[in-house]
Amino acid sequence: MSSSDDSVTPEGAGADDAAVTSGPVQAYADLGLDLSRLIGDKAGRSVFKGLEIQTAGEMLHQFPRRYIARGDLTDLNLLEIGEDVTILARVVALNTRYMQTRKGTISDVVITDNSGRPSDLVISFFNGFKAKTELKPGVLAMFSGKVGSYNGHKVLTNPDYQLLPDDELAELEVEVHVSKPVPVYPATAKFPSWRTQHVIDALLPVLDLAKVPDPIPAAIAKRERLMPLAEAYEQIHQPDSMEAWPRARKRFRFQEALALQTSLAQKRFEATHLDATGRAPVQGALLDAFDAQLPYTLTEGQQEIGELISSEVAAGHPMHRLLQGEVGSGKTVVALRAMLQVIDAGGQAAFLAPTEVLAAQHLHSITALLGDLGAGTLIGGPHATQVTLLTGSMPVAAKKKALLAAASGEAGIVIGTHALLSDHVQFADLGLIVVDEQHRFGVEQRDSLRAKALKPPHLLVMTATPIPRTVAMTVFGDLEVSELTQLPAGRAPIVTHISPLAEHPGWEPRVWARTREEVDAGHQVYVVCPKIGDEGGGSKNSSSDALIDLDELIDPYENRGPGSASSSGGESRPMAGVLDVLQYLRRVPALDGTRIEMLHGRMDSAEKQGTMAAFARGEIDVLVSTTVIEVGVDVHNATLMVILDADRFGISQLHQLRGRVGRGGHDGTCLLVTNLEKGHPSRKRLDAVAATSDGFLLARQDLELRREGDILGARQSGGASGLRMLSVLRDEDLIQRARQDATDIVDADPGLKYHPALKLEIDMYVTEKNEAFLERG
Structure with a gap:
């Protein structure tokens, strides 16, 4: 869904946008303060040690994962072994016994949920004198720990816990808090959820949230019906009701999506405005000769994507494309045809593989596909080229020969591992980089290979690990995405x-x-x-x-x-x-x-x-x-x-x-x-x-079964992560809208001159901890 023009251009800015798109916008300086200055040295050190959070802004954006309504006890049957949990439950019984093999006692706590039945989850405390005293039958408490397994039972061993008020007198004393939902924050072994809540409760009164500039243009916020920013901060951490926090969470999900997608849109914009050497097809040359000798017909997908890549390689700005497809879907042939087009136009292609085994396999596959066309001009004729391998373990003489072939331009295709990134490797005219299994390489490695070209080269990234489209759009957001979904003839199930x-x-x-x-x-x-x-x-x-x-x-x-x-x-x-x-x-x-x-x-x-x-x-x-x-x-x-x-x-x-x-x-x-x-x-x-056997369906199921952090590179609990609030599956539509908004904004205002609050948000969002996440593509 496209954003309206008045949200992205200075000329069309409406009255609602005036505060966002004109005049200087100052960051709220207090968000950059060390937590110790606002909540005390001891508390600040504790937060940093437990969560690796240092500033007020980082703490403010440590959002709850979920909320528990008072009286809404955790369904204990839904707990999974190995899961870090924070549960709300009522104590049914506590039994203490002496250990047989060593000194001390074990206190086993029996709890229940709303079903009223005792749970098969056993909570055990070793030498838990405090627990023995406090966890009396009938007590309501929150427990935080990792679910384990022992003798067929789910167990929580020595969990952190916090008693909660649950009687009439307590309700009168804490009337305001009793009716509010209980936020459950990301927790670590040293920092349970309620400790984060205590820090947040101390932090909010000393911050003037009205001073935080809103990064979302007013027209977009109005279209999305978003809660005002200051109110959203309050309701995300201290919701008045179970109806309030979902609206606050929606605001921050969209805000995060817009910041992320705008950052990626800026990268795409910069790439499309770089000056590259267009490598137009040459009739009757090597690519045509290769197509003529192919023993099979390309699939419809290979032809369609091949034509798209051909047009992008011929353009005067660098191609940045992700090609994903099943194992055996024919990605190598598509990449090879692009490489041959570049060679026909006088350039060279570098093929970067993550391991020597894979580099050697690609050498074998590509030379087999080329036949005599890959044997050099003396054997293969005037349109043939040379394919060279360069790896770290090659003998010195062979390595020198490969280096010379790359530097002189004799080798049209240079296949290699990380050895290609060495300062000793030079190319006569590097026109195309093909990266296989991109997730095995860092941004710095990719860029060091780009630097070996006279002008920014075209980039084709390939992966055989299917990625759901929204994930690809988020993780590889600076790349255009193509998918090969057909398998060539002859592939058995x-x-x-x-x-x-x-x-x-x-x-x-x-x-x-x-x-x-x-x-x-x-x-x-x-x-x-x-x-x-x-x-x-x-x-x-x-x-x-x-x-x-x-x-x-x-x-x-x-x-x-x-x-x-x-x-x-x-x-x-x-x-x-x-x-x-x-x-x-x-x-x-x-x-x-x-x-x-x-x-x-x-x-x-x-x-x-x-x-x-x-x-x-x-x-x-x-x-x-x-x-x-x-x-x-x-x-x-x-x-x-x-x-x-x-x-x-x-x-x-x-x-x-x-x-x-x-x-x-x-x-x-x-x-x-x-x-x-x-x-x-x-x-x-x-x-x-x-x-x-549908890899794209499996990738989606993988994302549903696992924590998204496993796939996206985010941390599973505590601290800052690659994604704070977004779920790339649940929020597909929202991400799509934010991506279109971001594209419209950047097309009209590439440097975000008229969107300074959004620029501030991106500067805060793109920290060292998630820089690699944003630039993984």
Whole structure:
């Protein structure tokens, strides 16, 4: 929805906009003050230690996550294991007993919610003398802590708690507060919700909120029916009723969306006004020769997006486009055609990959697609080009040769890893940068490669991890987004099954029998583990391509397989590690005689390259690996993937991993092996992956099941985060409107000269803590 003209142009500013769009606007200086000056040194230090918040403005924008109406007790059945919670409940009973193995006591508190039934949630205090005294039956209290699990029960161990007034005398004494909703703030282990509330209650009376300039133009605020800013601050923190805070929250959601989208719109505006070298198509040159020899027809999506990219590359300002699509959707061909257009126009293309394995894979794929056209002019004819690889582990002589080819212009396409960012790398005329899996790179890395061009180069970012459109619009807001949703002909569907060993422990041998069937049929198998494993008793249990192991690994597979359930159950068992699984599988009778090898991030580059090359040549039957194979490893003969402890991976990662099989026209199968009991929250992810192969649908479900901070890079609790109030799924329509408003504002007023309050808001919003979030694209 577009904003009206009078909100974005000085000439058309209406009377309501006069205060916003004309005259100097001063920031409210008190928001920049150290909290200690307003609430005292001790309290200020406590807030900084607990929440990493230092200024009054940061504290003012520490908004509640939710609100509890007085008498509206928390539904205890909805609590999930592993969740940080603040609950309102009534004490039913308290039982104290002596510990058997050490000195001291344990006090178990039984609580209830509105159902009136005792909850299966057990609250325990070790040596909780204060709790024993205060938490009498009938008492109303708020408890804050992390939900754990013990003997089949949900538990809160040593939670913070606060007693709440609940009798007639207390109601008379605190009549004003009793009727108001209770705000629940983001909490940390050292700073529960009510401590934040106490700080806010002390802070609000010393701030003159009327002095905070409103960043939203009056016409837009009127259209959105937004609560006035000063009132919104009061009602978000100290709402008069359960009807008041939603209106305050709506105001800050839109305010945040407008600030974020305006910042991104400014980046897009700057990019479109940079002077770039247009690389128009050249008839009868390399691109036409490539199209003529393609053994298949491009999909409709590839053709449509290819034409769009071609027109943008030919323009006189740099292209900034995100191309996302499923694994195998044909992104590489689209990128290659753009690179060939640039080469035809006299430029070069740099292809940046996150790992050496992936860079080598792209070299193989691109040279295979080009054939003789990628062999240089002597063999490939007048329109051929040279494709060069540059990685950090290359021999010195090979590296010097690649550097010379890039600097002289002999190499039209230079594929590499972070080595491309080195000061020693130069290009004759860099016209296009292709970045694969952008989330693996920082903004500084991308910009250092841009700096190697004579003029700002065109930029094409690719990702095989599907991103919901609103997320892409928010996280990659300075890029235009294109999606490839069709799969090329010949891609077989991937069937995904869950192997729940908690319910069916006897299924584990069947997993390896199924593996042997694929090998006997002439195919190959991946076995994926969440970590590398212990090496000689050392402590190296993590790597850049494996999850961090939080469990102690003690001879886990001596008497049981890596998929079997343990007596401790659930999360307490060790995760499957590559080193241990490799040895275990070599002893499994069903796999006797098969060639089993491993791949992980602690191997040196030459060893990794050699292992992947051997697997690609069919010299390895079963490859036991970490997620190093998640992106880019392309072995057409691989038809089965077994993911051990699949519940340790996220939805998008599972979808990305299974995309490695079924790429050669053969049916692909993925087995998600888990020890978690049915109904465990983490099983929901596995159910989602098994139910659909639509990566964009899964990305949306992933966002719904997980905290958005996991995807957007925001912190999960406490402190400042990438998004304060916005939910990229719930607020889709609002974000769309704010994006259009931001575009209109920036088109008419790029430097925000006539929107100084909005500029102030952006300056405050774009802090060091979320700068990387805003510039991730």
